[in-house]
């Protein structure tokens with residue numbers, strides 16, 4: 001039972017699955033239901049998701065595993081099954097899309113929904129549709145969600161966090177400003193730790209302070225975001241719900257169990273990542289014009305190098321060749337890396353990919369070869385054919401793609 005004076009007017013919802021990865025593990029392994037479950041691990045193990053029982057002991061996302069296990073020694077640690085989580089994420093999204101086409105995913109397990117204009121279609125007002133969705137997700141998929149309902153994105157996201165798990169929280173527009181006023185400025189989207197500290201030093205401690213502060217002062221701290229941040233602090237947010245955008249880039253990356261400096265080892269990993277990028281390009285009928293190499297040093301410094309091609313490509317061979325060229329310029333004997341990634345940007349439809357040209361007489365052969373390899377992999381699995389370079393590194397473990405929606409929080 002929910003009462004709210006604006007119940008029938010509010011149309012903007014934020015849906016966030018509760019302890020998503022852990023909830024799926026409990027669903028698929030009922031013996032874990034009443035146990036503290038932590039999803040995560042590996043040598044670099046951090047907590048990806050902790051179930052609510054583990055959270056009672058103080059376990060949190062992104063916490064190092066050794067620390068989590070000190071707090072909760074009885075926890076069952078489960079290695080992530082990203083493919084399963086992604087599939088469930090897509091099922092959740094499909095149920096959302098049965099309510100409205102205006103669904104904007106923020107990550108694998110959360111999204112904004114704009115339900116304005118759906119009342120006639122569903123014969124119920126948005127709040128009732130959202131309650132229906134929560135039930136549907138529970139009965140069809142066996143996991144729970146928390147819902148925030150309000151008049152704009154920023155408030156809806158805040159609301160979904162206020163009543164977790166299995167929550168349904170409403171923030172009305174009339175109460176928004178007074179509800180925000182006493183809260184610290186760091187609840188505002190876009191104010192990181194550093195910015196919040198600067199605001200505090202300037203005497204701006206709460207959202208109320210921020211909403212009233214002179215724009216000139218806020219600009220010295222937040223720059224061009226000043227107007228927007230002041231509005232958010234007052235409960236005003238003009239952003240629209242933008243349905244799933246087509247990808248701007250396709251990339252794949254890996255974090256190593258142990259930092260690497262060796263060019264051969266890095267090259268072998270780069271080759272398998274290039275294969276993945278190419279196969280995603282091909283399955284989405286896309287090609288890219290710019291190849292981007294990403295490296296992260298053992299001290300977490302991020303480095304990117306890119307090169308634009310004369311023609312868009314979807315060939316693993318080309319992506320890899322350019323990636324290796326850029327990689328060779330960065331690798332040095334005593335320089336250790338913790339992550340490597342490769343991707344392509346400036347995507348175009350695949351009919352523009354790899355046109356035959358006289359400068360590359362070998363191209364037709366490369367295309368034919370990749371075609372054959374792709375078909376064999378489709379029939380016999382991804383590891384049916386690997387290059388000698390990759391074969392010798394076959395023990396290498398992969399920590400997954402950088403799909404923008406493979407992160408999950410709570």
Ligand SMILES: [Mg+2]
Nearest residue numbers: 016017109410
């Ligand atoms: Mg969540």
